[in-house]
Amino acid sequence: MPQHYDIIGDVHGHADELVRLLLELGYQRHGQGFRHADRMVLFVGDLIDRGPSISDVIRIARSMVDAGDARVVMGNHEFNAIAFHTAVPGTENQWYREHSEKNRKQHQATLDQLPTRELVDAVAWFRTLPVALELDGLRVVHAAWIEAGIGVISSSLDKFGQFTPAFLTEALRTGSGLHTAVEDVLKGPELTLPAGHKIVDKSGHVRNTVRMKWYEPPAGRTYRGYHFGSDDVPDLAIDPSTVEGLVGYPVDAPPVLVGHYWLTGTPVPLSVNVACTDYSVAKNGKLVAYRWDGETALSAQKFHWVGKG
Structure with a gap:
C-alpha cells in the first residue's frame, strides 16, 4: 500500500497559515511540529523569504522532518540562500549569489528575521535537502520534473559534495550542464x-x-x-x-506535484498527472495542499487550502 501524502505548496514564511492548514488536514501538535496518524507532509520548497514568520516555518518543517513526519525538497529560494551565504574561496566579500539590491530585496525578510546563528544553521540544513523525491509512485520537485536534469544534479552532488563551493562554482557557470539542470529543475525551463x-x-x-x-x-x-x-x-x-x-511530461509517468508558479484562483490539476500547489500565499493568496492516496490520475477534489487572515 502506498503511503498517504499531503503535498504542501510554497509557504514563504507564513507560519499561521501553515498551522491552520495542518490542523484542518487532521494533524496534531507533536513537539515543535505536527503529526498525523497515517499521513506524511511533503513540502515542495520555498519555506523562506517574504513572509512574517520564517523562523517558525523552518522550526515546524525541520521538526517534522526530524520526527519522520515530513520531507522537504529544495526550492529555488533555499538554493539561492545557500549561494547568497557561501563565500567564494580565496576572495573577499564575494559570494556565489551576488549581494545586489535585487537579490538582497528577495532575501530581506529572512535576513531581517533570523539571527546570525539561526541563519547559519538554517543554511546548513538547506544543504541537506534533496532536489526531488520519488516515493511510492509519487514524484515531488519544486519547479519541473526534468529527468535528465535531476540526473545531472544527482551525479554532480556525488562528484562535488552536497552544495559545496565546488558544486556552486559549476552550478552557477552559465552554459554548464549543471547550470541548465539547476535552472530547469528548481526554477522551471x-x-x-x-x-x-x-x-x-x-x-x-x-x-x-x-x-x-x-x-x-x-x-x-x-x-x-x-x-x-x-x-x-x-x-x-x-x-x-x-x-x-522538449516533449512534455508523459501521461503514463508517475504523478508529479510542484510549487513555484504563483497560481491564482481555484486549484485544479495542470494535467492528468501534474499539479501545482503554489497558490500565492505570499501575495494574499492561498496556502494549498494536495492529499495524495495512491491515485495515478490527479483530482481537483483532492486540493485543500486556507486563505490569508
Whole structure:
C-alpha cells in the first residue's frame, strides 16, 4: 500500500497559515511540529523569504522532518540562500549569489528575521535537502520534473559534495550542464520570447524569457499559450529551435506535484498527472495542499487550502 501524502505548496514564511492548514488536514501538535496518524507532509520548497514568520516555518518543517513526519525538497529560494551565504574561496566579500539590491530585496525578510546563528544553521540544513523525491509512485520537485536534469544534479552532488563551493562554482557557470539542470529543475525551463518582445514579471523586472508549461508538448503552440503568466506575451507560433528536445511530461509517468508558479484562483490539476500547489500565499493568496492516496490520475477534489487572515 502506498503511503498517504499531503503535498504542501510554497509557504514563504507564513507560519499561521501553515498551522491552520495542518490542523484542518487532521494533524496534531507533536513537539515543535505536527503529526498525523497515517499521513506524511511533503513540502515542495520555498519555506523562506517574504513572509512574517520564517523562523517558525523552518522550526515546524525541520521538526517534522526530524520526527519522520515530513520531507522537504529544495526550492529555488533555499538554493539561492545557500549561494547568497557561501563565500567564494580565496576572495573577499564575494559570494556565489551576488549581494545586489535585487537579490538582497528577495532575501530581506529572512535576513531581517533570523539571527546570525539561526541563519547559519538554517543554511546548513538547506544543504541537506534533496532536489526531488520519488516515493511510492509519487514524484515531488519544486519547479519541473526534468529527468535528465535531476540526473545531472544527482551525479554532480556525488562528484562535488552536497552544495559545496565546488558544486556552486559549476552550478552557477552559465552554459554548464549543471547550470541548465539547476535552472530547469528548481526554477522551471524558460522560453525566450521573439526578438523585440519583453514582459514585466510579478516582481517588476523586465524580462525576455517566460516560464513555460514544461509538462505539455510545445509543438504547434504559441508563446502566449505555452507559458505561465502575462497576457503581454505575443500570440505568435513558437520557434521550434527554441524548444528542441522538449516533449512534455508523459501521461503514463508517475504523478508529479510542484510549487513555484504563483497560481491564482481555484486549484485544479495542470494535467492528468501534474499539479501545482503554489497558490500565492505570499501575495494574499492561498496556502494549498494536495492529499495524495495512491491515485495515478490527479483530482481537483483532492486540493485543500486556507486563505490569508
